[in-house]
Amino acid sequence: MQIRTIRLHDAPALLAFELANRAWFESHIDARPPDFYSLAGVAAHIEDVLARHVAGSMHPCLLVEDDGSIVGRCNLKDIDPATRRAEVGYRIAAFACGRGLAGAAVRHLMELAYGQWQLAGLDAHVTIANAASARVLERAGFSFAGPSPVQARVAGQVLDCLHYRHQG
Numbered sequence: 001m002q003i004r005t006i007r008l009h010d011a012p013a014l015l016a017f018e019l020a021n022r023a024w025f026e027s028h029i030d031a032r033p034p035d036f037y038s039l040a041g042v043a044a045h046i047e048d049v050l051a052r053h054v055a056g057s058m059h060p061c062l063l064v065e066d067d068g069s070i071v072g073r074c075n076l077k078d079i080d081p082a083t084r085r086a087e088v089g090y091r092i093a094a095f096a097c098g099r100g101l102a103g104a105a106v107r108h109l110m111e112l113a114y115g116q117w118q119l120a121g122l123d124a125h126v127t128i129a130n131a132a133s134a135r136v137l138e139r140a141g142f143s144f145a146g147p148s149p150v151q152a153r154v155a156g157q158v159l160d161c162l163h164y165r166h167q168g
């Protein structure tokens with residue numbers, strides 16, 4: 001398994017990953033718009049995140065198995081040069097959970113953040129129902145910082161989130 005920056009030609013494999021895990025993700029995090037779930041929708045999404053990467057506001061990554069299939073995604077989002085902070089986000093295929101992949105993804109994002117991007121700190125927002133994700137952050141050295149201003153809409157329910165922070 002390798003973790004690397006997303007590329008334009010990842011669209012077919014990314015669509016397969018997102019479709020196979022759509023119900024799994026939608027049971028934990030905000031749903032994507034329906035028009036995302038087509039080759040054109042995913043290609044447009046990749047173009048958007050790569051443009052943000054070039055602009056310096058995002059670092060979008062994939063977790064890729066040796067056979068080329070995608071088993072997860074992780075992103076540095078909203079990179080802010082003024083505060084030198086960014087948000088971490090990640091999602092792992094349902095069948096691949098419990099193998100430490102999210103932990104590896106967060107460690108990869110921390111290396112990018114404090115190495116290449118020279119950031120000072122990281123933030124994460126986790127729904128109150130997502131104990132596994134909170135555990136991943138705590139294992140990576142993040143600390144609970146209090147209620148988050150962010151809310152998520154999961155399976156028709158509005159869920160409060162918890163704010164986690166890490167200092168580089």
Ligand SMILES: CC(C)(COP(=O)(O)OP(=O)(O)OC[C@H]1O[C@@H](n2cnc3c(N)ncnc32)[C@H](O)[C@@H]1OP(=O)(O)O)[C@@H](O)C(=O)NCCC(=O)NCCS
Pocket residue numbers: 024025028029090091092093096097098099100101102103104125126127130131132133135136139
């Ligand atoms: C949350 C998620 C990223 C975890 O991925 P993963 O690859 O299984 O995570 P890891 O294997 O690295 O670590 C999971 C940890 O949570 C623990 N865990 C799993 N289920 C748990 C639960 N219900 N309650 C508490 N801890 C739990 C595991 O034991 C493990 O901790 P450990 O290393 O101390 O044993 C994955 O379930 C996922 O993608 N969910 C859907 C999308 C999502 O929620 N993304 C995060 C948004 S903030």
